[in-house]
Amino acid sequence: MSSAYDSKNEENFEAVSRAIDAALEKIAKDPSIPATISRLAKLANVHRNTLYFRQWPKARIEEIKTKRAQQKKDHAAAKAASGSPEEQLERSRLEIIYWFIQLQDARADSASQARTIKQTAAARDYYKEENQKLLHKINEMHHENQQLHNMVDVLEQEIASGQRQPNR
Template sequence: MNNFDERNQRDFEENTKRLVEAMDRIGSSSDLPATIAQLSQLTGMHRNAISRRQWPMVKLKEIKNKRKALRHLQFVEKKQIDPFTILEDRLDNAKRELVYWFNKSLDNEKKIKQLEQNLQRMTQARTDYEYMLKQERQQTNELTKQLTIMRDLLS
């Protein structure tokens, strides 16, 4: 029985050491979640074995509370930004918006010029086609007159 007790004691101490190391890793890295499942993954122990001990859950709660307080502090610090910084940010946003609308205006001017050129071409083409239609009508009229004269001669 003595051997079992010694072995159990060694395992208990070894597991405690692994738990402390894993707790330190979780406490120092905000990327690792403060959960029993994470402790289980880091130590290789089963979650139930960790849950049976009370101190890991208490320590995890402390880590969670520290992280929550830190997030709250960071949020409050963000709220208390210097007014000049806020104004500079607004000025930068206004500059970006000005550049955007300036570029949009240039694009619209280019489109307008292109549309004006297209309108000139269409107007010129319309004039040319009207002239061609007028010539064709005159030619048709002349040919109709000649046809009438020919019919009169034949009849």
């Protein structure tokens, strides 16, 4: 009886292995399909845990990812190296113009910020000076107010002691 189960299990194992292999081939051939374990599980109609228990599908997915990354790098390098010297010269000229304009804009911004800083510093200095003048004036008024209070106190004492008669 166990022989029947063993043969059936082996058949199922082989069928799942073929489905996984076919899904891996499909992923390898079509760059629009993401090279992920989840996507592989959907394409092979198996659960993700089935793939985790078998190490070779994960290794194969990593190989596909590495291959795609290398192809992307190679494509970018080929694209950069392609073109006639005149085309490369034109691209270089356009890039130089772009960076020159960026430099001019940065210099203009820097000059504008420097002017703003000078104006802000001048305004700060003006208001500090005004503040000092007003504080000095307040102190003078406090001093004058104190003198007037002292004079009122003296007059009240004189009136209270009878030395002075209030003016009527």
